[in-house]
Amino acid sequence: MTLVAGIDSSTQSCKVVIRDAETGKLVRQGRASHPDGTEVHPDAWWTALQQAIDEAGGLDDVAAASVAGQQHGMVVLDSDGEVVRPALLWNDTRSAGAAADLIDELGGGDKGRRAWVDAVGIVPVASFTLTKLRWLARNEPENAARVAAVCLPHDWLTWKLSGARGLDTLRTDRSDASGTLYWSAATNEYRHDLLELGFGRRIAVPEVLGPTGIAGTLPNGAPLGPGAGDNAAAGLGAGALPGDVVISIGTSGTVFVSSDVSPDDPSGAVSGFADTTGRFLPIVVTLNAARVLDAATKLLGVDHEELSRLALSAPAGADGLVLIPYLEGERTPNRPNATGAIHGLTLRTSDPAHLARAAVEGMLCALADGLDALVARGATANRIVLVGGGARSEAVRKIAPALFGLPVLVPPPGEYVADGAARQAAWVAVGGDAPPTWSAEAPEVYEDTSVPLIREQYAAARDAVIDRVSR
Numbered sequence: 015m016t017l018v019a020g021i022d023s024s025t026q027s028c029k030v031v032i033r034d035a036e037t038g039k040l041v042r043q044g045r046a047s048h049p050d051g052t053e054v055h056p057d058a059w060w061t062a063l064q065q066a067i068d069e070a071g072g073l074d075d076v077a078a079a080s081v082a083g084q085q086h087g088m089v090v091l092d093s094d095g096e097v098v099r100p101a102l103l104w105n106d107t108r109s110a111g112a113a114a115d116l117i118d119e120l121g122g123g124d125k126g127r128r129a130w131v132d133a134v135g136i137v138p139v140a141s142f143t144l145t146k147l148r149w150l151a152r153n154e155p156e157n158a159a160r161v162a163a164v165c166l167p168h169d170w171l172t173w174k175l176s177g178a179r180g181l182d183t184l185r186t187d188r189s190d191a192s193g194t195l196y197w198s199a200a201t202n203e204y205r206h207d208l209l210e211l212g213f214g215r216r217i218a219v220p221e222v223l224g225p226t227g228i229a230g231t232l233p234n235g236a237p238l239g240p241g242a243g244d245n246a247a248a249g250l251g252a253g254a255l256p257g258d259v260v261i262s263i264g265t266s267g268t269v270f271v272s273s274d275v276s277p278d279d280p281s282g283a284v285s286g287f288a289d290t291t292g293r294f295l296p297i298v299v300t301l302n303a304a305r306v307l308d309a310a311t312k313l314l315g316v317d318h319e320e321l322s323r324l325a326l327s328a329p330a331g332a333d334g335l336v337l338i339p340y341l342e343g344e345r346t347p348n349r350p351n352a353t354g355a356i357h358g359l360t361l362r363t364s365d366p367a368h369l370a371r372a373a374v375e376g377m378l379c380a381l382a383d384g385l386d387a388l389v390a391r392g393a394t395a396n397r398i399v400l401v402g403g404g405a406r407s408e409a410v411r412k413i414a415p416a417l418f419g420l421p422v423l424v425p426p427p428g429e430y431v432a433d434g435a436a437r438q439a440a441w442v443a444v445g446g447d448a449p450p451t452w453s454a455e456a457p458e459v460y461e462d463t464s465v466p467l468i469r470e471q472y473a474a475a476r477d478a479v480i481d482r483v484s485r
């Protein structure tokens with residue numbers, strides 16, 4: 015049996031799966047936690063990766079491996095390859111002002127947003143790497159002066175796994191490069207001029223590999239694939255078909271499809287990322303997803319199972335109780351300084367069941383807004399494929415179809431990002447024009463009639479949310 019390894023270094027944890035390259039059968043797996051926070055030293059990811067690899071029985075017997083990971087995080091290296099400062103993650107909003115400045119510097123307002131979309135397919139928001147580099151240049155000039163190269167979490171882990179032999183051996187893939195603001199998925203080229211605009215000078219960046227490019231080798235000589243951003247990898251792992259929109263409820267909420275065309279959205283709601291197969295990945299991302307449910311469990315003093323039971327015991331629409339889930343600010347819509355809010359408290363709605371229902375509905379309504387934006391930019395949406403830790407909630411699975419207005423397919427609980435990385439590794443090991451076809455267990459299908467009232471009451475409350483004045 016030829017074995018391949020897939021790794022997902024996500025926001026909250028690191029997961030490793032070892033699968034049969036031919037059939038996709040799961041052979042071994044491991045997992046380790048990451049520290050909390052929106053600023054994390056990459057060494058913590060390396061430690062977690064070693065633990066997860068050990069738990070998965072090691073990589074000595076694999077024929078190929080690929081690393082997928084949380085996107086956009088700014089990993090800055092000095093000329094010796096040492097990490098200059100802890101990485102600022104995708105959900106760190108301190109660079110919101112830098113994002114606004116970068117739009118101004120390409121003409122401001124609609125003109126500036128259009129210029130960024132034309133250049134790199136995305137509009138600056140605090141999540142994207144270049145805004146973090148601008149923040150570094152303005153706020154930590156001594157650290158900025160030491161920076162010789164910038165890369166992303168999955169690039170850095172791939173580089174470490176291959177022995178970290180110099181900045182010129184850094185490699186990345188199209189999907190992750192497309193979330194930096196200095197690489198264009200349309201032209202497959204770096205925009206060094208925009209990197210210089212943001213950071214003030216040119217620095218080294220990883221070479222961008224094609225779908226089966228070799229990024230290095232493991233100690234046993236097995237090739238390391240190009241890896242991927244976590245969403246693109248989830249698309250590959252979940253085996254989405256044309257007309258399937260993938261919605262992932264992890265730390266982030268993401269709504270995406272694989273497409274032949276970039277979404278060309280100057281509003282910035284839909285980003286024109288790349289996928290893992292040489293195409294595009296139009297995507298909407300929210301900052302608040304599974305952790306909204308985590309927060310609700312804390313507020314109510316219950317576990318996830320009880321939260322789900324409570325939510326399902328309340329009526330659809332929670333009698334008008336609406337939870338706006340901007341607990342970490344928000345990226346789509348771009349409200350980095352907003353906070354969460356609860357609207358519609360009455361004596362009738364002041365109980366745990368209504369609050370649990372409002373939490374689930376609020377989180378899902380934000381994703382339903384994302385789905386609308388994706389469809390408005392030309393995506394075909396026949397079915398939803400629901401993945402990520404939040405999909406383990408029965409309430410989420412049962413309520414989702416009424417808000418998305420489409421059948422919701424839930425594959426068996428699994429690590430779809432790591433699986434996508436494993437499938438890419440199998441493609442690298444086996445070769446061919448397309449990733450190998452793996453058999454998959456049938457998904458559960460959830461269907462319901464849409465309940466427009468819930469979306470309407472959410473929209474009214476969403477637009478009434480005020481932004482924080484100071485943090």
Ligand SMILES: Nc1ncnc2c1ncn2[C@@H]1O[C@H](COP(=O)(O)OP(=O)(O)O)[C@@H](O)[C@H]1O
Pocket residue numbers: 024025026027263264265266304305307308318319401402403404405406407
């Ligand atoms: N049964 C459940 N119901 C709701 N949320 C859950 C459940 N199980 C796990 N989660 C949440 O899912 C999240 C982890 O999902 P995951 O997709 O691995 O996130 P990430 O990729 O961002 O690390 C955590 O916030 C966790 O609390």
Ligand SMILES: O=C(CO)[C@@H](O)[C@H](O)COP(=O)(O)O
Pocket residue numbers: 024025026083084085086104141193243244245264265266267268299
């Ligand atoms: O910022 C994005 C994509 O643009 C996020 O999707 C991150 O890639 C983090 O993903 P999770 O760790 O929450 O799954």
